[in-house]
Structure formats: C-alpha cells, structure tokens
Amino acid sequence: MTELQSLKKRLDALEILVRKQNVLIGKTGQGMLAMQLDKQKSDLSHMPGSVADPAAGSAHAATDEDLVQLVAELQGELNNIEERSIRRMANAGKSSAKEAIAPMLNADGDVPLQTDEWFPKTVGDFESIPTNNLFRLAKFYERMPLSGKEQEKYEQYLDGKIESMKVTDSTDEDIAAEMKNYSPDQIDDIFNDVARYLGLPARRGVHEW
Incomplete structure (x- = not known):
C-alpha cells in the first residue's frame, strides 16, 4: 500500500x-x-x-x-x-448536590469558563438552574434551535458583518420573550436533553431515560 x-x-x-x-x-x-x-x-x-x-x-x-x-x-x-x-x-456517577460538574466541550471544542455564570458548577446548581440560563446552556451545546434574532445575528457573523457572535450573550429580556414559545413540558425536555449531553443522571418529569 x-x-x-x-x-x-x-x-x-x-x-x-x-x-x-x-x-x-x-x-x-x-x-x-x-x-x-x-x-x-x-x-x-x-x-x-x-x-x-x-x-x-x-x-x-x-x-x-x-x-x-x-x-x-x-x-x-x-x-x-x-x-x-x-x-x-x-459526570454519570454524580448525584450529590455539592459535587462539581465536569464542563463539557461543545461541537466547536469550546469549554465553559469558570467565569461563565450561566454554566452550573455543581449538580445542585444544575438541578435548580433558572430557565434563562438553561436556554443559554442548551444553545451552547446545540440542544435547542436559535431564536429568530439569534439566527439573524449568526448570519451577519457568517457574512462578516460583525466580528463575533455568542449565543450565550442573549439578554434576559430576549430569553424571557423566547420562553413564552415553550410549554413547561418542553422546557423539561430541554433540561433532560442537556442532562443527557452532560452525562448527568438528573431528570425532570416522569419515565425519562
């Protein structure tokens, strides 16, 4: 050969x-x-x-x-x-609220920083994560689609019209408006999808694998 x-x-x-x-x-x-x-x-x-x-x-x-x-x-x-x-x-064996979560790489190989407030540092932080930070976390790991405003900004980034674009930079006001498009069950599904991605055993709802 x-x-x-x-x-x-x-x-x-x-x-x-x-x-x-x-x-x-x-x-x-x-x-x-x-x-x-x-x-x-x-x-x-x-x-x-x-x-x-x-x-x-x-x-x-x-x-x-x-x-x-x-x-x-x-x-x-x-x-x-x-x-x-x-x-x-x-992460798979961590169930105690005080146990630290190992930060996961996203599709681009990026890892959340210690200064990123939207990333839960412990199992307890993840289990009680506010919905606005859950959305940031889910978008960082591509577990949910971008909002229309974020998609528009992303296209501007691809076209070179703006220098940088981070999905985690969305304001609480923008996320609050986006949250209205999701039911509580759908938000639970997002939580469970992120948990599976991170390898954490935490789940919301019933009969979730």
Whole structure:
C-alpha cells in the first residue's frame, strides 16, 4: 500500500467516525470540511497510485500535504470526542448536590469558563438552574434551535458583518420573550436533553431515560 493510499484509508475512517458523532468543524474556518473532503477524494481518483510517481509533480505533493492537514484536523475532532466521553463518565456517577460538574466541550471544542455564570458548577446548581440560563446552556451545546434574532445575528457573523457572535450573550429580556414559545413540558425536555449531553443522571418529569 502506497503512502497516498494509506492516507486516503485513514481519511475515510476518520471521516466516518466524525460524521457518526455529528461533529461540526467551524471554529478554525473549516465549516465546509465535507465539501473539501469530497474535492480531495475527487482529486485522488485522478492521481497515480504512488506518491513517488515521477509524473506526480509538485501539485500532487501539495495535495498530499492538504490530506495530511485534513487527517490532523479530523484527528483533533476525534480527540474532542474522546474528551467528551471521559467527562460524561465523570459526570454519570454524580448525584450529590455539592459535587462539581465536569464542563463539557461543545461541537466547536469550546469549554465553559469558570467565569461563565450561566454554566452550573455543581449538580445542585444544575438541578435548580433558572430557565434563562438553561436556554443559554442548551444553545451552547446545540440542544435547542436559535431564536429568530439569534439566527439573524449568526448570519451577519457568517457574512462578516460583525466580528463575533455568542449565543450565550442573549439578554434576559430576549430569553424571557423566547420562553413564552415553550410549554413547561418542553422546557423539561430541554433540561433532560442537556442532562443527557452532560452525562448527568438528573431528570425532570416522569419515565425519562
């Protein structure tokens, strides 16, 4: 097996694992990774089987470097998946109100900071989390959709019209208006979905897994 074939095999395997976990590559400007992967695969289908082929030239060498970079990026995402699994396992056995919650990485690999007031520090904090902070937490982990106002701001960010956009920066007034669109049962469902994402055993309602 040539080096190029080996790289392609690794790339395919990593891509499958990442897609199974619904991982999104966005923070480093790689939000269009799927399109790039398709392009790389298309280029590979027109390349000779050996990287040492004298006809390959410098253009093929550059393509190989791109493949190595993509493999490295995908490996980084797999590392994030593993880190999430470790933190979920740490949270799974916590039921005492005073036990600290292991902060979870979101899809972009970001972790809540100690100064982020919306992130519950203990199991007790999570169980009694105010709905406005629950919404911030759920949006940080993509457990609920953005509001219309947040979606508009996000599109402005993608278009380069604003420098930054954090879903957790929504005001209490905006969240209070959004809360009117959700029933108590729906809010409980959001709480349970976030709890499952974090690996916490806490649940609201009855007969919830």
